[in-house]
Amino acid sequence: MPAFPVAAAEAVGDARLRGNLRHATHTIRDKRARAVAELPDWPELRAAGAAVKDRTLRHLDHYLERLERAVTAAGGHVHWAADAAEANRIVTALVLATGEREVVKVKSMVTQEIGLNAALAEAGIRADETDLAELIVQLGDDLPSHILVPAIHRNRGEIRDIFRDRMADRGRPAPEGLTDDPADLAEAARLHLRRKFLDAKVGVSGANFMVAETGTMVVVESEGNGRMCLTLPETLISVVGIEKVVPTWRDLEIFLQLLPRSSTAERMNPYTSMWTGTTDEDGPRAFHLVLLDNGRSDALADTVGRQALRCIRCSACLNVCPVYERAGGHAYGSAYPGPIGAILTPQLRGVTSELDASLPYASSLCGACYEVCPVAIDIPEVLVHLRERVVRGGEVTVRGTRTVIRPAGGHAAERAAMRAARWVFDHPGVLRAGQRLAARTRRLAPRRRLPGPGRAWTDTRDLPPVPAEPFRDWWRRSRGEGSGR
Amino acid sequence: MRVALFITCVNDALYPRTGRAVVALLERLGVRVEFPMDQSCCGQPQYNTGYRHETEPLVRRFARAFAGYDHVVTPSGSCAAMVRDNYPRIGARAAAEGRGGGLAGAVAAVAPRTLELTEFLVDVLGVTDVGASYPHTVTYHPTCHGLRALGLGDRPRRLLRAVRGLELVDLPGAEECCGFGGTFAVKNAAVSAAMGADKARHIIGTGAAAVCTVDNSCQTHIGGTLSRLGSTVRPVHLAEILASTEKEPW
Numbered sequence: 001m002p003a004f005p006v007a008a009a010e011a012v013g014d015a016r017l018r019g020n021l022r023h024a025t026h027t028i029r030d031k032r033a034r035a036v037a038e039l040p041d042w043p044e045l046r047a048a049g050a051a052v053k054d055r056t057l058r059h060l061d062h063y064l065e066r067l068e069r070a071v072t073a074a075g076g077h078v079h080w081a082a083d084a085a086e087a088n089r090i091v092t093a094l095v096l097a098t099g100e101r102e103v104v105k106v107k108s109m110v111t112q113e114i115g116l117n118a119a120l121a122e123a124g125i126r127a128d129e130t131d132l133a134e135l136i137v138q139l140g141d142d143l144p145s146h147i148l149v150p151a152i153h154r155n156r157g158e159i160r161d162i163f164r165d166r167m168a169d170r171g172r173p174a175p176e177g178l179t180d181d182p183a184d185l186a187e188a189a190r191l192h193l194r195r196k197f198l199d200a201k202v203g204v205s206g207a208n209f210m211v212a213e214t215g216t217m218v219v220v221e222s223e224g225n226g227r228m229c230l231t232l233p234e235t236l237i238s239v240v241g242i243e244k245v246v247p248t249w250r251d252l253e254i255f256l257q258l259l260p261r262s263s264t265a266e267r268m269n270p271y272t273s274m275w276t277g278t279t280d281e282d283g284p285r286a287f288h289l290v291l292l293d294n295g296r297s298d299a300l301a302d303t304v305g306r307q308a309l310r311c312i313r314c315s316a317c318l319n320v321c322p323v324y325e326r327a328g329g330h331a332y333g334s335a336y337p338g339p340i341g342a343i344l345t346p347q348l349r350g351v352t353s354e355l356d357a358s359l360p361y362a363s364s365l366c367g368a369c370y371e372v373c374p375v376a377i378d379i380p381e382v383l384v385h386l387r388e389r390v391v392r393g394g395e396v397t398v399r400g401t402r403t404v405i406r407p408a409g410g411h412a413a414e415r416a417a418m419r420a421a422r423w424v425f426d427h428p429g430v431l432r433a434g435q436r437l438a439a440r441t442r443r444l445a446p447r448r449r450l451p452g453p454g455r456a457w458t459d460t461r462d463l464p465p466v467p468a469e470p471f472r473d474w475w476r477r478s479r480g481e482g483s484g485r
Numbered sequence: 486m487r488v489a490l491f492i493t494c495v496n497d498a499l500y501p502r503t504g505r506a507v508v509a510l511l512e513r514l515g516v517r518v519e520f521p522m523d524q525s526c527c528g529q530p531q532y533n534t535g536y537r538h539e540t541e542p543l544v545r546r547f548a549r550a551f552a553g554y555d556h557v558v559t560p561s562g563s564c565a566a567m568v569r570d571n572y573p574r575i576g577a578r579a580a581a582e583g584r585g586g587g588l589a590g591a592v593a594a595v596a597p598r599t600l601e602l603t604e605f606l607v608d609v610l611g612v613t614d615v616g617a618s619y620p621h622t623v624t625y626h627p628t629c630h631g632l633r634a635l636g637l638g639d640r641p642r643r644l645l646r647a648v649r650g651l652e653l654v655d656l657p658g659a660e661e662c663c664g665f666g667g668t669f670a671v672k673n674a675a676v677s678a679a680m681g682a683d684k685a686r687h688i689i690g691t692g693a694a695a696v697c698t699v700d701n702s703c704q705t706h707i708g709g710t711l712s713r714l715g716s717t718v719r720p721v722h723l724a725e726i727l728a729s730t731e732k733e734p735w
Contacts, residue, residue, distance in 0.1 A: 004673070005672060005673045005674070005675065005676075008673060008675060008676050009674075009675035009676075012675045012676060012678075012679045013675075018679075322661055322662045322664065322680050323673070323676050323680075326676045326679045326680065327676055360535075361668075361669065361672050361673065362673065363666070363669065364629070364662050364664060364665065364666025364669045364677070364680070365533060365629070365666055365667075365669070366629035366633070366661075366662035366666070367629055367630070367632075367633035367634055368629075368633065368660075368661075368662070370633070371633055381574075384532065384533055384535065384537075386535075387533075387534060387535030388535040388536070388537050389535075390535055391534070391535040391536060392535065392536075392537075392538070414534070415536070418530075418531050418534065418536045418539050419539055421526075421530070421531065422528075422531060422536075422539045422540075422542060422543065425494065425525040425526040425528075425543055425546075426525065426542045426543060426546060428522065428523060428524075428525055431494075431525060435497065435498050438498065453671055454671070456670075456671045456674035457670060457671060457674070457709075459674065459678070460674075460678040460681070460682070460710065460713060461678070461681065461706065461709030461710050461712075461713055462708075462709045462712040462713050463705075463709060464499050464500075464705055464708060464709070466498075466499065467498075467499065467500070467501050467502070469501060470497050470498055470501055471492050471496060471497045471500075471501035471504035471505070472492070472497055472520075472522065474501055474504075474505060475504075475508075475520050476522075479520070
């Protein structure tokens, strides 16, 4: 993957993509604002959500062990996966052990994160996505570009073409004469998916929340496909990030208000499925929970960055982000695009690749993401913190071990410039001499073509003219040296 | 009441008119303004790009230059936010890393008393009608740090609405970032330019003669984009509108 600015520049030039994104994000953001405004205690709910998550993260070991005991007591099996490869190995072995070669999937960010579908395919297992947007992405050999609406970058016409051309490859073909009417598209998906739900012996899901006290998994969704996948198969395998645990059922009350209003702008999501281990003669016979770390405990070791682990994947930050709106989700190069991806991915994967080192800079620090975040993650603060990691290196935790990393490459000239600027600004005499020189030679100053890194500025913008006299010279001339200190 | 003006490096070098407007306005309202010559840049460009350590000497300088004033007033929402929001963080982290040297204490003494101009006018002086006259159509862009970091709310608009002859027109998508973002404008030039172009189009669409903000760094980006698009809409700092009177148009 190229660095963010390169991929983003390409997306900016794609007028259709920009149009699709703009329309979708503005529609959702306006609806979210109205849904949130309905609750007079939203600020208190938001603070409570942040506090519950923070407390749980501080005692994560305790709550995970409690969860494991409860899941086991309810007849489930708990597996611990340190990274993506281990999680994929565990899930693959569990599916193979059932003798099945097909699984149905509930939309899940974490299985995108670890690349589960590709790992299953290598073992000869076909995983079918059942969420409408995930289905569109899968049929199109594409990648999701939004947390909530993975196919946000596609319009109706494109979706019709994907269904018409590709559905037959993975099961029931699209109906003859399919139009781009949303109801027709939904019906085509319904027909395509129905047989899969009824035939499936193995289901794979994530979970929005895990309740430690009872070992209960919670999935929140809108289409009902999740409910089908969670209840019809004989074996259910849930892959869940360790940060998704909450202590008690009472805590859920907060998040079941925060999440739907922030994500789909609904008062309540249509389907909330909860399951605890296995139950005789109802639901799956076998339940496996794969608890995934994959960089999360390293992020937890960072006192500034760990707040990113509060995230409940609502995607409100994406929908208000002016950078996401122009760059699209693919430019972020991970399952987590937008502002949350810009702070989560460099913590989960480190900042060694060019792409990951560029993500903390994929923001103008406008603060709109922080304003809408239902668990009050101060995304701008974490972005600046991670920028420091990129340019300075320093102590971080990698796979549980404290280690010192070097600055990412390519910042030497910038660092020299920043140090020079600091020196000048810390020597007002030098600063004043420079300002005077600029004022005297101001007619020579270019307004339309700067050399070096400044060229990016003058490609699309004019520079302001340099004034004849800096402010401090005017002050000294009109007020005299003595009126300052 | 001892009041110091923090002019900011951008205004000092590129927008001295704004600084002179702040002085004229405050003196007209009976405030004696002092200008500590030791002041420099607040360090925002360095800090926001990831150079926290390089910012510390500038934080120290600010705390020293502005010690002992009742209020430090600045015509820049983003610099005020840098001082109020980030200086305490920088002081605390320096102390945690054993390089404190009293920085946290010095910051605590000065950061809460540092106010953006409209906060000083409305909250401290208690005025919204400053006796200004500016007979033009104006649209207002609430800059991100003023809007979200400082929570200026409707203070700037209340001040503008009280100006004689000024017609305030709504800006569509007003609360969206203009795309400047300091080094963001250079590091992510394509996205920054696209954001700037959308903002400029909205501004031109209002038919206003001037676009007003409380931050000249955003004005550099907005004005530069408007200029390149051949627009005649003038970027103007709120202080310059408030300084303008019938007798002495600014």
